[in-house]
Amino acid sequence: MRARDLTSDFPTVTVGTAIMEAARLLAERDLPGLIVVDGRGLPLSVLPGTQVLRLAVPAYCQQDPALARVVDEAHADRFLRSLAGKTVQEALPSQPRELPISDPDATVLELAALMARTRSPLVAVVDDGRLLGAVTLQALLDWAVAA
Structure with a gap:
């Protein structure tokens, strides 16, 4: 099984x-x-x-989970509202990391290793300077478990 066989169309966003x-x-x-x-x-x-989620959840709740419990339910249910006016750029890590990008000939093990190494739930599949789609963790595991 190769990346091309597990690749599906995938939505994209910009910074x-x-x-x-x-x-x-x-x-x-x-x-x-x-x-x-x-x-x-x-x-x-x-x-x-x-x-x-990391961008939406207040830093104090990430640092001390007990503080998340003291926020009343009405406010806790609306935590995503803090994202208003922010862009994808603000959610990206400040330090560039290895990109989870593969060519269509990568094996399932190569894809799994790339996902594990980059801690990414998906791998973008690129061929000849064109994005073909992505292989998701779910698609990879579905195939691997059935094999």
Whole structure:
């Protein structure tokens, strides 16, 4: 099995996309993350859904989970509202990391190793300077478990 066999069309965003729009896309399509592309449509980064949460959850709650419990339920239910006016750029890590990008000939083990090494729930598949789509962790595991 090769990357091309597990690749599916995948939505993309840009660094200028509103983070709330990205969050809606993640939720509506039940995605583990999004591919962030440049003006040519090539991957710049992968934005895992957890990074969106990291931007939305107050730092004090991340540092001390007990503080999250003291926030009343009405306010806790609306924590994503803090993302208003922010862009995808603000959710990306400040230090560039290895991009989870593969060619279509990569094996399932190569994809799994790349996902594990980059801690990414998806791998962008690029061929001849064109984004073909992505292989998700779910697609990879579905195939691996059945093999």
